[in-house]
């Protein structure tokens with residue numbers, strides 16, 4: 623089973639796009655709850671970690687490892 627790894631500053635894709643049409647969210651706070659900010663409209667939401675992980679589709683860009691195909 624694949625484990626999703628994410629950290630502060632990562633750009634992630636959720637299963638459902640934001641109402642504004644953008645499907646890229648930036649992780650701006652990590653804790654018991656996770657705050658993500660829509661890249662498109664800058665709206666931010668606070669979601670419990672379990673809910674975030676269930677809605678997370680994939681990590682698009684990680685802050686930690688520079689992308690090789692950038």
Ligand SMILES: [Zn+2]
Nearest residue numbers: 640642660663
């Ligand atoms: Zn948005």
